[in-house]
Amino acid sequence: MGLKDFDPKGFAMTSTTFHVDGMTCAHCVGAVTREVSALPGVTGVRIDLPSGAVSVESDATLAEQAIEAAVEEAGYVLRRPDQLKMADR
């Protein structure tokens, strides 16, 4: 089995970490978890409150816009990985 056999839309489990600004307590974590978990293809959400890191596990390729919309629905702001990189400069 080589890389060419890999089908990202198939069995592959993907885990992507986003950063969310504005979460301050367990209620915030619960709200974001609930909204993101409701997205199609999402199989798990893990949030580290102190760092604002939101790890999303999915069995399909997720549109980042969908995550962003879910986070905004919960009342918070998604910081995109590319914005993080730009902020590091």
Ligand SMILES: [Cu+2]
């Ligand atoms: Cu809160």
